[in-house]
Amino acid sequence: KDQYQKEEYRQQLFAPGGVATEKLAIFERTLADSGTGFAVPQAGFSVADLMYYSFLCVIRSGFLEGLGSELLKGYPSISKHKEMVANLPAVKAYYADKKRSNPNDVPNYEVFSPGK
Numbered sequence: 001k002d003q004y005q006k007e008e009y010r011q012q013l014f015a016p017g018g019v020a021t022e023k024l025a026i027f028e029r030t031l032a033d034s035g036t037g038f039a040v041p042q043a044g045f046s047v048a049d050l051m052y053y054s055f056l057c058v059i060r061s062g063f064l065e066g067l068g069s070e071l072l073k074g075y076p077s078i079s080k081h082k083e084m085v086a087n088l089p090a091v092k093a094y095y096a097d098k099k100r101s102n103p104n105d106v107p108n109y110e111v112f113s114p115g116k
Helices: 003-013 019-034 047-059 076-086 089-096
Strands: none
Touching (some): 047 076
16 A cells, blocks of 8 residues: 555544544543543553553654544543653653663654653
8 A cells, every 4th residue: 555545544543433533432431430540440550551651652653654643632531641651750750761762763752751
């Protein structure tokens, strides 16, 4: 497939009614209902939170052409979760240290940082 087709297909996944949009809606409800803001409320911060944080940051970072940072704008609980994880001291310190977290100076990596 050519580049345009790939980008268009990715955008369709996240368009209203798209398969990825349906999955994001489920995660949005899960977080909204959690009471703690974590993916598994009884566990507190877990590998599930780190997995969601990492995956969702990657797909909105620009690494995947056709998808961008605005991807999660309609998901307040997901956005809050991203900020909560990004502000955990160990996570925040890791991404603040660019030599450690982004030694090759990969563009668009800032989406992993708080407030981005």
